[in-house]
Each structure stands twice: as C-alpha cells, then as structure tokens.
Amino acid sequence: MDVSKRYGAAVAVHALRLAFPRGGTTVLIGPSGCGKSTLLRMLTGLVTPDEGTVTFDGAPLSARLREARLRMGYVIQEGGLFPHLTARQNVGLLPRHLGWPEDRFKARLGELAELTRFPDRQLDHYPAELSGGQRQRVAIMRALAVDPDVLLLDEPLGALDPLVRRALQDDLRDIFQRLSKTIVLVTHDMHEAAFFGDLIVLMRAGRIVQQGAVADLLERPAAPFVTEFVRAQRSELPA
Numbered sequence: 001m002d003v004s005k006r007y008g009a010a011v012a013v014h015a016l017r018l019a020f021p022r023g024g025t026t027v028l029i030g031p032s033g034c035g036k037s038t039l040l041r042m043l044t045g046l047v048t049p050d051e052g053t054v055t056f057d058g059a060p061l062s063a064r065l066r067e068a069r070l071r072m073g074y075v076i077q078e079g080g081l082f083p084h085l086t087a088r089q090n091v092g093l094l095p096r097h098l099g100w101p102e103d104r105f106k107a108r109l110g111e112l113a114e115l116t117r118f119p120d121r122q123l124d125h126y127p128a129e130l131s132g133g134q135r136q137r138v139a140i141m142r143a144l145a146v147d148p149d150v151l152l153l154d155e156p157l158g159a160l161d162p163l164v165r166r167a168l169q170d171d172l173r174d175i176f177q178r179l180s181k182t183i184v185l186v187t188h189d190m191h192e193a194a195f196f197g198d199l200i201v202l203m204r205a206g207r208i209v210q211q212g213a214v215a216d217l218l219e220r221p222a223a224p225f226v227t228e229f230v231r232a233q234r235s236e237l238p239a
Contacts, residue, residue, distance in 0.1 A: 073143030
C-alpha cells in the first residue's frame with residue numbers, strides 16, 4: 001500500500017507505491033534529501049511509515065519483522081563495522097547469534113572471503129587496520145553471512161576514493177550477478193545507477209519522478225527535472 005513518512009512538519013516521503021522485482025537490482029537515486037534513504041529504512045523496518053504498509057512476500061513487514069530481517073542483508077555507507085571486533089567477528093555476529101556451529105561458520109566465511117576478494121590473512125584485523133575498500137568488503141560479507149534473499153545497500157561506495165570505488169563497483173556487480181538476489185541500492189550518482197540498475201527510480205522531494213531502465217530516463221524523460229538531473233551528471237555516464 002502507499003507509504004509516507006513525516007518528521008515533524010517536514011515530509012520525507014510522500015505517499016508512494018513501489019514494487020521491487022525479485023532477483024533484480026533496483027536503484028533509488030536522487031539529490032540529497034529526496035527521501036531515498038528514508039524509503040530504504042522503511043524497507044528494513046528501521047523506520048515505520050506514518051501511513052501505508054510495507055509488505056514482504058505479500059505480508060505486512062511489521063507482522064513478521066524478525067523473520068523478514070533474517071532474510072535481509074543491510075549495508076550502510078562506510079560499512080558501520082564495530083571497531084572493537086575483528087573482520088571475522090563482525091561477519092560472524094548474526095551466525096553466532098543464531099547458534100551456528102564453528103565448522104558451518106568457518107565454511108561460510110571462506111565462501112564470502114572468496115566472493116568478495118577479501119584476503120584470508122586480514123580476517124583477524126580490526127577495522128582501523130583495514131582500508132576503506134576492505135572495510136566495505138567486510139560489511140558486504142556481514143550482510144551476506146546467513147545468505148539472505150534481499151540485499152539493501154545505502155550509498156555503500158559513497159565514502160571511497162575514485163580508484164577504490166571503481167574496483168569495488170566491478171566486484172560488487174559481479175557479486176550481484178553471481179548471487180541473483182533481490183537488490184535495492186541507494187545512490188546519488190547516475191553513473192552508479194546505470195552501472196548497477198535493472199530498474200532505476202529517480203526521486204525528488206519525497207516523490208518518485210520517474211522509474212524505468214536508464215534508457216527511459218535518457219531518451220524518454222517524464223519531467224524537466226529528469227533531463228536536468230541527467231544532464232548534470234551526463235559526463236559521468238558510461239559510453
């Protein structure tokens with residue numbers, strides 16, 4: 001159902017309805033303050049809509065929140081790792097909580113390290129001993145630890161320098177393609193949206209302006225704002 005969210009007198013998300021294709025990558029994009037991160041947090045259950053209902057597999061998210069969260073992986077900007085835990089311990093938080101035996105977790109950690117190209121020798125390093133790109137790889141491993149159905153990423157590459165960001169973009173797209181999970185990714189970067197997205201949702205002031213493939217936004221803009229937004233970043237789009 002249509003969902004909306006206010007913070008005091010400010011409307012973060014106006015009533016909107018959006019479906020996320022199973023097994024596809026949906027990118028929420030728009031300028032700062034457009035409501036994309038608030039919308040993502042409503043999908044995780046971290047933020048409760050003031051009106052409307054978020055559904056997960058056809059049922060209200062609020063009615064099955066714990067179960068649904070075990071089927072979601074969540075990555076935030078700069079990773080959000082616990083600084084007092086090693087990379088291994090950060091990845092193991094949810095498996096340990098669920099009571100996984102050591103051999104099961106060890107096998108899963110090996111799979112994730114291979115998937116994310118994270119060096120085994122650095123699994124016992126603390127976040128402060130890792131580079132920004134390595135910390136983000138640990139955050140991705142943590143989000144994927146219990147093999148969730150859905151992966152939600154809020155500006156996961158925004159704090160990285162350009163060279164590290166490009167390398168992680170390539171690896172992250174490979175991960176998406178290999179896993180075939182339902183992905184929802186927030187960014188403000190049109191190049192990144194075009195690089196990752198099967199479906200791009202452009203937002204402005206808490207509303208959806210246009211959704212579709214990148215070609216739709218480029219060739220069939222639904223409003224002048226779409227053209228303005230694309231033109232402002234056009235030099236960043238892939239050839």
